[in-house]
Amino acid sequence: MNNFEFYSPTEFVFGKNTEERTGELVARYGARRVLLVYGSERIVRTGLLGRVEESLRKAGVDYTLFGGIQPNPTDTMVYEGIRLGKEKQVDMLLAVGGGSVIDTAKAIAAGLAYEGDFWDFYAGTAIVQTALPVGVVLTIPAAGSEGSGNSVITQVSTNKKISLRTPRALRPKFAIMNPELTMTLPPYQTAAGAVDMIAHIQERYFTNTPHTEVTDALSESLLRTIIEVTPKVLASPNDYDARAALMWCGTLAHTGLCGTGNEEDWSSHAIEHELSAFYGVTHGAGLAVIFPAWLTFMADHNVDKVAHYAHQVWGVPATADKRADALEGIARLKAFFHAIGMPTSIAELGIDNFDLELINSHLHVTKGERVGNFIPLNEAHTRQIYEYAVRG
Amino acid sequence: MNNFEFYSPTEFVFGKNTEERTGELVARYGARRVLLVYGSERIVRTGLLGRVEESLRKAGVDYTLFGGIQPNPTDTMVYEGIRLGKEKQVDMLLAVGGGSVIDTAKAIAAGLAYEGDFWDFYAGTAIVQTALPVGVVLTIPAAGSEGSGNSVITQVSTNKKISLRTPRALRPKFAIMNPELTMTLPPYQTAAGAVDMIAHIQERYFTNTPHTEVTDALSESLLRTIIEVTPKVLASPNDYDARAALMWCGTLAHTGLCGTGNEEDWSSHAIEHELSAFYGVTHGAGLAVIFPAWLTFMADHNVDKVAHYAHQVWGVPATADKRADALEGIARLKAFFHAIGMPTSIAELGIDNFDLELINSHLHVTKGERVGNFIPLNEAHTRQIYEYAVRG
Structure with a gap:
């Protein structure tokens, strides 16, 4: 820590x-x-x-x-x-x-x-x-x-x-x-909000800092709760207790508590911000596309914590093949996003004129050479992540 | 909530x-x-x-x-x-x-x-x-x-x-x-501190308030972390990361976060305070005796959450017999307390002149007729809990 x-x-x-x-x-x-x-x-x-x-x-x-x-x-x-x-x-x-x-x-x-x-x-x-x-x-x-x-x-x-x-x-x-x-919020905004919360936790959770037992436990418990209550809120928009749980999770996701003692990442936010800035997409919907793409990249470059996440948050049984476990976790994350009406590809986000090179170069002009900490990302890395986002 | x-x-x-x-x-x-x-x-x-x-x-x-x-x-x-x-x-x-x-x-x-x-x-x-x-x-x-x-x-x-x-x-x-x-703390004080943290969480966790998904998730995750790191700290007093995790858990156990939206209980603390006041016992050690006794009483009077606790915190497999599940959870809690060098009976606490009636009546003189909320406890109830504490 x-x-x-x-x-x-x-x-x-x-x-x-x-x-x-x-x-x-x-x-x-x-x-x-x-x-x-x-x-x-x-x-x-x-x-x-x-x-x-x-x-x-x-x-x-x-x-x-x-x-x-x-x-x-x-x-x-x-x-x-x-x-x-x-x-x-x-x-x-x-x-x-x-x-x-x-x-x-x-x-x-x-x-x-x-x-x-x-x-x-x-x-x-x-x-x-x-x-x-x-x-x-x-x-x-x-x-x-x-x-x-x-x-x-x-x-x-x-x-x-x-x-x-x-x-x-x-x-x-x-x-x-x-x-x-929050009961009058449209389903799309409700779901995009849930994705934003998930992203705020995960930006802190994916860290190379050793011994993050406390923040891992808090983060995983909040992630599981968001995953549990979001479908309830969408099915029954006037369910007070589910709305309350989701609302309180959203705050706790971002006070800083979930990152205490961790080096945080925040590259998915940076990568998404370009989509919001250029195409005006809803931030949470953009994150639903970018975070799985980022995780897919990490399954090849820093797999341990991604596999752990798959086990703890998505209930993927642990096998000897961490990369396979990680990919299964990412598949379940995407399936969850689809189930709550969120996109997981650039096309599903409604962007039909996506200019990958423009976005990628603008990201590095804005943010500098290094984006993120879990793996510090250069232009080739973020290009690959945008490509995963296109593929969906 | x-x-x-x-x-x-x-x-x-x-x-x-x-x-x-x-x-x-x-x-x-x-x-x-x-x-x-x-x-x-x-x-x-x-x-x-x-x-x-x-x-x-x-x-x-x-x-x-x-x-x-x-x-x-x-x-x-x-x-x-x-x-x-x-x-x-x-x-x-x-x-x-x-x-x-x-x-x-x-x-x-x-x-x-x-x-x-x-x-x-x-x-x-x-x-x-x-x-x-x-x-x-x-x-x-x-x-x-x-x-x-x-x-x-x-x-x-x-x-x-x-x-x-x-x-x-x-x-x-x-x-x-x-x-x-905290590395120079004697093992007994370290362990008593861990019990105090566990008690602070559990006093808020055992509630009749419906829909406590967020606080349940946070509380269970902190309890599991304390249970995981305390033996590490006792085995290796200079393990910085385990000491750090335990220390941060102790704070988060008592800021109020774990009770947000819950009616809290606090009767185990009240019941224990009489032991500290009359016999000068270490507060955490007293709680190690009282909390299992209180839970044993609750297994007969408000079993659902105690069984849930056994499943979530102590990994007891869920069966059709909630009382049996609850008692197995309590048995594991006591075994944990013993393993970290804590007492689970009045005798193990070193009290050889325990005056149950004096303590019990003093409790109600100090606190009034009603102690706690999970089940509001009268003098007969708390007498039973003290009897369980004697039995251990």
């Missing part, structure tokens, strides 16, 4: 009707004027926005609405939010939505506390020292941004989708999580 | 040489004058105290030493610490030790921020609204107090051992955890 720091100070308020406590929580953290960031008008139609607004009014909190955040959120919206936040002199960001909304709110929170261009943080030329506090009312269990210090934003002018990771500054102060709010 | 709040803001700094960062962490939380609370002179002999002092000096932090905290810590020492802390005008408590030292530091931290008698909090006549910050350098993996808001103190005049639970105020700001510091 490597040395590590684990700091997850977010206050999680989980369960039915918890959105009615939004005002109380905003006030607890001393805020008086919030910028309420959201995405589509779905939260208006469902009445959620009205309930949140009422709770804020009751607590004496002023707020300004800032809607229209899209999936794969952009720097353009962040700049607009910073402008509005300055104008309204807000002292907190309140994100009502999923990962794209939360990531945008975090970027605005960092930008409002910084004299320079917020993109400096994503470009790696500045470090987030301080930020306005961020609160969350979560509506989509997937990205885990409600419990992480991370934010992923796409720069429109360059098509670069960059993940910013902060140890402290961008961790939300609180996250209100009512599983009932 | 019930509604819940989960808030674990402690910053865990884990790994080799991390005690050298004590001063940096104290300073990060703005403290200048700490009361350094510790137990025996072991930390002087091992050089740990010297390294911590040097780190504090380097960071420009003043400190006052307050040693001599004993296992099953008392209100007497808390009063003395409060007196000293006031005199020195300290602004932070730094606990260097295990659960008893941390719990004492928490009580002093609450008392220093309160006009009245600190025991009011333990007596339940006042609620901890605020407290001085507490930092920890952990030397004994067991109580999990480094990651909890709880503190257990014994009132000498009444022999009442009371557990105080706070949602926020007494959670340590940081916990420095170097597994190397």
Whole structure:
């Protein structure tokens, strides 16, 4: 086990009707004027926005609405939010939505506390020292941004989708999580969210660090739980307990707990981000294509942990042939993805003009020569993984 | 799954040489004058105290030493610490030790921020609204107090051992955890610590709350890991990775994570606290006697989860006879306790003057008519459990 720091100070308020406590929580953290960031008008139609607004009014909190955040959120919206936040002199960001909304709110929170261009943080030329506090009312269990210090934003002018990771500054102060709010999510988004959770765990699980007994046990147990409850949620969208289990797994997948003491990988995310940036695919659906392709590559290059994963997570009987065990595990992962309505090939992802060389070279322009840690991947390696993704 | 709040803001700094960062962490939380609370002179002999002092000096932090905290810590020492802390005008408590030292530091931290008698909090006549910050350098993996808001103190005049639970105020700001510091722990204390961890998980695991898939999965995985690594630690006290796994499990067992959404039980702790208060036994050793007795009672009164536990944690094959499965699981738990040098009967605990009726009536005087939730226990129930503990 490597040395590590684990700091997850977010206050999680989980369960039915918890959105009615939004005002109380905003006030607890001393805020008086919030910028309420959201995405589509779905939260208006469902009445959620009205309930949140009422709770804020009751607590004496002023707020300004800032809607229209899209999936794969952009720097353009962040700049607009910073402008509005300055104008309204807000002292907190309140994100009502999923990962794209939360990531945008975090970027605005960092930008409002910084004299320079917020993109400096994503470009790696500045470090987030301080930020306005961020609160969350979560509506989509997937990205885990409600419990992480991370934010992923796409720069429109360059098509670069960059993940910013902060140890402290961008961790939300609180996250209100009512599983009932997720019952109206379409099946495709629900399933893509489950894939995202699985990917967040697996990016940490596939490590060369020796002696990862604790994180292996936690990760495998969460993976098995996600695999168990996702089909239940799809079969019965109003199953509260299954929705609750999936939602809590999504947070625990990404607080950092599952990676404590591990060297993490994150190459599947990097490889997928190019698909989202160029073809606008849903992140989770892209991961459903890329992660099996990445694992297939690893079955030939670093098989031990992949075979172990097949045994522990997918119940593949252990044989003398680790590569065969690993491939059987990957086959079961793909079958699971298909069963929950997820694609496992570029074509199934709906991309009919896939330009492998463009994507592969852009990945290495964005990320540099080395992508990932489980096997550090060069351009030839990632080309092979994209080829596996095409083949499906 | 019930509604819940989960808030674990402690910053865990884990790994080799991390005690050298004590001063940096104290300073990060703005403290200048700490009361350094510790137990025996072991930390002087091992050089740990010297390294911590040097780190504090380097960071420009003043400190006052307050040693001599004993296992099953008392209100007497808390009063003395409060007196000293006031005199020195300290602004932070730094606990260097295990659960008893941390719990004492928490009580002093609450008392220093309160006009009245600190025991009011333990007596339940006042609620901890605020407290001085507490930092920890952990030397004994067991109580999990480094990651909890709880503190257990014994009132000498009444022999009442009371557990105080706070949602926020007494959670340590940081916990420095170097597994190397645990290598000099005697085998008995190491094993008793492992039992304490197991008990912390099981007190939350045995619940009547339906649909606890996530906490079941996490709890079972941590239990299996503790069962796997404890014998390794005892066989090879300097096995860093096994020590590290055990230490991290001890924290995760008690942050509250394993109980998220569950109605928890805690009757085994209450039943054991009487043994510690009257006979001064090591808490973990007492739990090794009480928990199997409690489970044996439950095999007759609420068997389903006990059988499930036997299957999932102890690998007992599932049969049509749940009670038999449960009893086989309990037999394996006891065999494990014996294998790691722990007692499973009152006699093995070294108590030769056990007064069952006195202990049982004192328990209900201290705790009231109802003890626990899995089955709310009356005096007849707990008498039966103590009888099972005598029988072993």
